[in-house]
Amino acid sequence: MSEPTVPSGLSRRGELLLSVEDLQAYFDTDDGTVKAVDGVSFDIYRGEVFAVVGESGSGKSVTATTIMGLQPTIRIAGGSVHWKGRDLLAMSEEEHRRIRGGEIAMIFQDPLTALNPVHTVGRQIGEMARIHEGLNHKQAHERAIEMIELVGIPEPRKRADMYPHEFSGGMRQRAMIAMAITCKPDLLIADEPTTALDVTVQAQVLDVLLAIKDEIDSAIMLITHDLGVVAGLADRVMVMYAGRQAEIGTAAELFYQTRHPYTFGLLASLPRLDGGDDEELVPIDGSPPSLIHVPSGCAFHPRCRFAEVPGRCNEERPLLRTVTSDGHVTACHFAERLATVTVESIRTGRTEVGP
Ligand SMILES: Nc1ncnc2c1ncn2[C@@H]1O[C@H](COP(=O)(O)OP(=O)(O)OP(=O)(O)O)[C@@H](O)[C@H]1O
Ligand code: SF4
Ligand SMILES: [Mg+2]
Known part of the structure; x- marks a missing residue:
């Protein structure tokens, strides 16, 4: 019997996770309409690293934050965003929040603004598992330690009780990654995750991201203005x-x-x-x-x-x-x-x- 034909290379690419079609996302400002995302279409499949590259102001972050539902002032002028076949843009805030952090997680460029200075790193990482998976404090703490270890931070038990300012830049970015992967998301969106770091640490953090992708069988949307970063890392660009x-x-x-x-x-x-x-x-x-x-x-x-x-x-x-x-x-x-x-x-x- 002959092999069944599979449309659009699906068999090679694995499960379709995210499907963005002709997305138009605008900001209405006093100066006029900012067409931050103007007719963008792409798919992301499980297991791949999908890089988004372009100069500053090309709409990379707005594309990501719109998918995440983190753009309160955006006007969706057209198009659609489907997550595992479900219409993300039509979801209630409550439903979207459940997917955000649980199934899709985002790592931001500057970990200091994303980490809360008054809570220990372990607590912040564990919090994600408490919210999304209903773990109790002790279980959440153990999960946090496990995640800290997974991103390659030494002495995870001790580190979990420390505050963000006690971490170096590279360690903080690893902590951000740990927070993002706590609930083993299917898609990790990393927005310029290494631009604030020096070159050696950049490479280490990217290595961690790649290793984790395989560990939790997810996809990565990697946003960067640097096509050089993409070279050895991305499957598609x-x-x-x-x-x-x-x-x-x-x-x-x-x-x-x-x-x-x-x-x-x-x-x-x-x-x-x-x-x-x-x-x-x-x-x-x-x-x-x-x-x-x-x-x-x-x-x-x-x-x-x-x-x-x-x-x-x-x-x-x-x-x-x-x-x-x-x-x-x-x-x-x-x-x-x-x-x-x-x-x-x-x-x-x-x-x-x-x-
Ligand atoms: N809240 C907002 N209100 C109005 N315009 C905005 C808002 N956020 C972003 N923009 C505009 O949308 C456009 C796209 O911005 P975006 O942040 O997506 O660019 P980027 O490609 O991520 O750039 P960078 O590499 O500098 O991070 C820019 O012109 C920016 O000024
Ligand atoms: S990229 Fe250059 S050649 Fe191609 S359509 Fe645009 S202006 Fe024309
Ligand atoms: Mg950006």
Whole structure:
């Protein structure tokens, strides 16, 4: 008998957890409407590390906090967010709260603002299990110690009784991770979890995250402005620009079969793996637009070296479309022309595009 066919690579990817479709999440301000998330679609599957990359202000955090129901002033102008098939945006606050922390947990950039200075670290970690699983104080304390040990903090029993200010930056971030994983969530959203840390500690914290993902069989949505962090870590990557998606694909596709000029720009601004002292990082010209006044057509056109302006690039918004494989999509009118472009040629300014 022949194998049954499975649509959209599901068999390779595991269980579909989160499905975001054409999400439009806006802030109405005195200055105008901030289109922080403007038509974003993606799926996250159990077991994968899904990275979200883009410059400051591209809508990464708002995408995550909207999913988490942590944006009280946001206006959902369109689209949907489904969690294991259930409509997250239509849920009551009570239902959403049960999922938040229990099934989806978030790790924030700055652990000092997220940890309460007046309670011990152990108590704060245990609190999650008390709320979501109804453990008593003693059980919660034991769970906290177990979690502290799991994130690699030495002497967990002693550490549980200490306060956040007694921890180093790296240890605090590990404590945040311990808090987030206490209820063994299916999805861990980590928003710039290591930007405040030095490089060595960054690597350690990311290692802990990866090990835990396997331990609790979850997925990770890893938000970072640093495509370098993504390299050895992410299974799939979504590049965001001006509240929209530029490109989504496997890490290998994004790095080696790039089909969006903005992704190329991010890659060219990375230190080269083989770079010596004389290496030159090439930043992307210009700066990201205000999300109140997003450029017409393709939002990237004022900064894009491949733009046809006047023409399609400033007149027509490019829709996401499939390029090199089923899951590799890009929002560029001229994606096919980029097949012959290399990061090196972007660095040196000698780009030759295809027909
Ligand atoms: N509460 C708010 N009210 C109005 N605008 C907001 C609010 N929160 C965020 N924004 C705007 O939404 C846009 C997207 O912000 P977001 O924080 O998602 O960016 P980001 O990609 O996470 O950037 P960074 O890398 O700096 O964290 C920005 O223009 C920001 O100014
Ligand atoms: S659509 Fe045009 S402006 Fe936008 S990325 Fe592609 S070439 Fe550049
Ligand atoms: Mg952010």
